[in-house]
Amino acid sequence: DTAVSQTPKYLVTQMGNDKSIKCEQNLGHDTMYWYKQDSKKFLKIMFSYNNKELIINETVPNRFSPKSPDKAHLNLHINSLELGDSAVYFCASSQGTEGGRDFGAGTRLSVL
Amino acid sequence: AQSVSQHNHHVILSEAASLELGCNYSYGGTVNLFWYVQYPGQHLQLLLKYFSGDPLVKGIKGFEAEFIKSKFSFNLRKPSVQWSDTAEYFCAVNARDSSYKLIFGSGTRLLVRP
Numbered sequence: 046d047t048a049v050s051q052t053p054k055y056l057v058t059q060m061g062n063d064k065s066i067k068c069e070q071n072l073g074h075d076t077m078y079w080y081k082q083d084s085k086k087f088l089k090i091m092f093s094y095n096n097k098e099l100i101i102n103e104t105v106p107n108r109f110s111p112k113s114p115d116k117a118h119l120n121l122h123i124n125s126l127e128l129g130d131s132a133v134y135f136c137a138s139s140q141g142t143e144g145g146r147d148f149g150a151g152t153r154l155s156v157l
Numbered sequence: 158a159q160s161v162s163q164h165n166h167h168v169i170l171s172e173a174a175s176l177e178l179g180c181n182y183s184y185g186g187t188v189n190l191f192w193y194v195q196y197p198g199q200h201l202q203l204l205l206k207y208f209s210g211d212p213l214v215k216g217i218k219g220f221e222a223e224f225i226k227s228k229f230s231f232n233l234r235k236p237s238v239q240w241s242d243t244a245e246y247f248c249a250v251n252a253r254d255s256s257y258k259l260i261f262g263s264g265t266r267l268l269v270r271p
Binding site for chain 2: 078085086087088089090093101103135142143144145146147148149150151
């Protein structure tokens, strides 16, 4: 069983479109995250939810909107996609925030 | 500014060579330290972590790391690398100063030649 699963694995779309990435964890963790990995492999936190409440919101454009229907799910919706949004997006989860994270396999987003 | 630095961006070694990857951080107070590995096309996997206690921690696949508080360092080591260790290695720091955001270094790409 995959602990942190995200779909889709690949997403190719045109500029201006709206897309969503879904994430689910079956580890019973109370905190979930979205990270963005750019073309230089640099990983940066975008959002964090603890028990469905937003606790970290980095300087991410308003076009990005996370939604956590329950503590096992954290979805990411992106409006009006831009070329610069092309990256690999990783979902992660943890129990509390002080420890490490369990990462999903990533979603490679390509905006054409 | 608070940061995590990995000084070696690219490392090329032959099989059986010894490995040491540097990691320095600039957070004060209590820190939790991690090394993650990302094999080509895959997600990040935890290699090892340090929370407290013995500053020399052993992880999976023969890796170890030493926390030196006075140097703000957490270097990763392996006595003898294998071709299968070819990957990107990320140091990460979780600190109260950073609201436990888990901040990553820029990564070190390791290529092991057979």
